[in-house]
Amino acid sequence: MIVIRNNEKKPSLNEFQGKKQEIYLALENSPIIYPYSSLHEFIFDLFLRENIILTARKLNESGATFAPFSTSKFNPQIWTKTKYGYLLKTDILPSEAIKDVFTNGKEYAFECSTAIVLIFYKAVLETIATSYFNTLFQRLLVWDWNYDKDLGIITKRGRDFIPGDVVYFYNPDFGHPVWTGENTVYLGEGLFFGHGIGIETEEGMINALNTLRRPNATRPAYLISQHSRLDTQYLSQFTRKSFSTDRKVYV
Template identity: 55%
Template sequence: MIRIVNSSQGIPLASLHGVHRDIYMELEASNELFEYTTAAELFFELRLRENIMNAALDLHNSKAVFSSFQYSSFNPAYWVKGDRGYLLRPDVLPSEAIRDVFMNGHMYGFECSTAMVLIFYKAVLDSIRESDFNYLFNGLLVWNWSYDPDLFIITKRGEEFIRGDVVYFYNPDHKDPIWLGENAVVLGPNKFFGHGIGVKSAPEMIAALNTLRKEGATRSAYLLKQHSRLNVRYLFRFSKNIW
């Protein structure tokens, strides 16, 4: 359910189109309360979630490969490999380095949790002022679920997923640790993007993970009842749009 604190009325549904309308209707239909200070803050969430979905599809088309840390790769013009991940070079801007992942994906290899963090960074870059992005995320270290505190990812229990959420398909009988599960962006009803598997329905995601189980496995992969989201209220203060 949507509640706008400083307004007696919501946003007229007729004013929304395409994916913004779809996201709005999912927020409104949810049993969870989505509370906003102003209508502009709500519009920011619609745009941010759209940008998450767009970044997921851009990564899917980028030719970045799925890889463990041992065999991973990042463009050395922007990133330096260390013991805990890839550190932003001091002579480049965070915005340029994040864009490069999506523009030159053939130079990158990483696993699915790193993919989700990079998707979140790209969506935030497309949603806030670039100068603020470069200030907030100077000195980035990227790998797995390592991320700057200003990215402000919130993970909660629940199974009411909204487009732009990140969910997790757990694979308890995995053969290799890298296939313990698959993080995925919600793209629509029963439509997900997971780096290394692609754009699939939930049954297709589970079927793919089930091919990556150890010999004699008896437990199927399944979708966990949890989701990860960005803190809209915090990021809204840096919005590049004047509403």
């Protein structure tokens, strides 16, 4: 259930369109209370979640491939490979570096957790002012779950998945450590995106991971009761404009 704490009137469902309506319904129909400090924060969350979903689909179409760190690659004109990950070069703006992953995807190869962090960065870039993004995320270091503290990833237990959440399919009998599991974005409508597998239903994701088990495996992959989200209360202060004062941006 959606609760807005400062007594601002909650907008109606018909003030939104498309994916934002689906997100709204998932939040409102949840048995979990979703408290927002303001109407602005609530609407920001809808836009951010929608951008996470759109960005996941863009990555799926980008041409970026799946690879472990040993055979990974990032555009060398923008990133420097270190033993900890890929470090942004000092003369490149963070916003331009993140955009490059999605527009120049054939220059990139990485695994699924790196994909999630990149999706989060790109979605935040699409939702807040570019100037704020470049201030918050200077000298990016990207690989696995390395991320700037200002991204504010929050992980909780439970299966109350809202579109735009990141969820994990665990593969206990993996054949190669890179396939221990698959981090995915829940796209809504029963679909998940995982880098290296693509867009699948829950059953499709599990079936794909089951083909990546060691010989004579007995334990199937499964979706764990956990979800990761961004700190919208913190990030909403950096938005381009106040959503709550311009109803046109709802759609």
